[in-house]
Amino acid sequence: MGRVTILRDLIGIIKDKASQSKAALVSNPKTLSLHLALLRATTHDPFTSPDPRHLAAVLSFGHSSRATASTAIEALMDRLQTTRDASVAIKCLITIHHIVKRGSFILQDQLSVFPSTGGRNYLKLSNFRDNTTPLTWELSYWVRWYALYLENLLSTSRVLGFFLCSISSSVDKDKEEEKVSSLINSELLKEINSLVNLVEQISKRRDSSHANDNILVDEVLGLVGEDYLSSIKEVSIRVSEFRERLSCLSFVDSVELVCALKRLEDCKERLLSLSERKQVLIETVWDSISEIKDQVGSSNLYREEGRLLTMRNRKRVSESARFGEQVLKHGDSVKFSSGRFLSFNNFSFGSYESIESCG
Numbered sequence: 001m002g003r004v005t006i007l008r009d010l011i012g013i014i015k016d017k018a019s020q021s022k023a024a025l026v027s028n029p030k031t032l033s034l035h036l037a038l039l040r041a042t043t044h045d046p047f048t049s050p051d052p053r054h055l056a057a058v059l060s061f062g063h064s065s066r067a068t069a070s071t072a073i074e075a076l077m078d079r080l081q082t083t084r085d086a087s088v089a090i091k092c093l094i095t096i097h098h099i100v101k102r103g104s105f106i107l108q109d110q111l112s113v114f115p116s117t118g119g120r121n122y123l124k125l126s127n128f129r130d131n132t133t134p135l136t137w138e139l140s141y142w143v144r145w146y147a148l149y150l151e152n153l154l155s156t157s158r159v160l161g162f163f164l165c166s167i168s169s170s171v172d173k174d175k176e177e178e179k180v181s182s183l184i185n186s187e188l189l190k191e192i193n194s195l196v197n198l199v200e201q202i203s204k205r206r207d208s209s210h211a212n213d214n215i216l217v218d219e220v221l222g223l224v225g226e227d228y229l230s231s232i233k234e235v236s237i238r239v240s241e242f243r244e245r246l247s248c249l250s251f252v253d254s255v256e257l258v259c260a261l262k263r264l265e266d267c268k269e270r271l272l273s274l275s276e277r278k279q280v281l282i283e284t285v286w287d288s289i290s291e292i293k294d295q296v297g298s299s300n301l302y303r304e305e306g307r308l309l310t311m312r313n314r315k316r317v318s319e320s321a322r323f324g325e326q327v328l329k330h331g332d333s334v335k336f337s338s339g340r341f342l343s344f345n346n347f348s349f350g351s352y353e354s355i356e357s358c359g
Helices: 002-026 032-041 052-063 066-082 086-102 105-112 134-160 173-181 185-203 215-244 251-271 279-300
Strands: 301-304 307-310 333-335 341-343
Touching (some): 032 052, 032 086, 052 086, 052 105, 066 105, 086 105, 086 134, 134 215, 173 215, 185 215, 185 251, 215 251, 251 279
Antiparallel strands (some): 333 341
């Protein structure tokens, strides 16, 4: 096995040298430096992570024209989708992750629209397999999981309107809270559901012990761990906003929110070991999630034999100040002093019989 591994490593080195020589011969002189930087950042060596200097060189092409940035993304995606080597694939994904976190706006923009159709599994790695050695077989799992995670990250970023976890997209917390408070309930639910999808994908990762402390897997988990902290922060802002809206949530919105928060709670145990930073803050957020879920469930509904039932007779509707006067028409909105909006769109004053509980 040792000789096979050594032979494979030698073949990998030869492939890297051959690829760089080929690029020097056939590449356009204007893009030669780009292709060489990309090849050097995504070598066949499974025991070394991408060199920070080569990653910086790739990222530097985002500080030029949009055409250059587009060429950089196309070259990266072409290498990712044509390689059959697990080490090369995972290094390409790490490079994509660095673009999300540290890339220029132009580079991130070109990444977000590649390909133009977007959609699920657009990285096309759900069937990736490299069975050359036990290590590459294990790395193949991480390629598939990491690609799906990055697809979720990009999808969530589109929903939020900014690149989640990006240094360049970091905004003042007060401004973020103000933006979130201006969203209507359906938009806010869409954002929190997207964040839940991302957190769920993080929680589905395999125990990294199978990779024998491989440096590539360790780097992937380090990057994802940082994203987890950012995701939890965004979840916290939206959960706090829902706390302000408990009295004006419709039955349907209440059920959807409870389901989303329950899905989050189901991920908690699998996420405890992901990050050792800011544990007090993270635990506070989880407590808040549990508290809001219980408050939403008890404010309008109660649980009976696995179903969520409304507590009021369908003919009796509260005329408290929370609903305003009956002169309000369908579609009207009321802005409170806190800046929250109460929308009467899609709000039914008749109670529902029942709805299946969130499983």
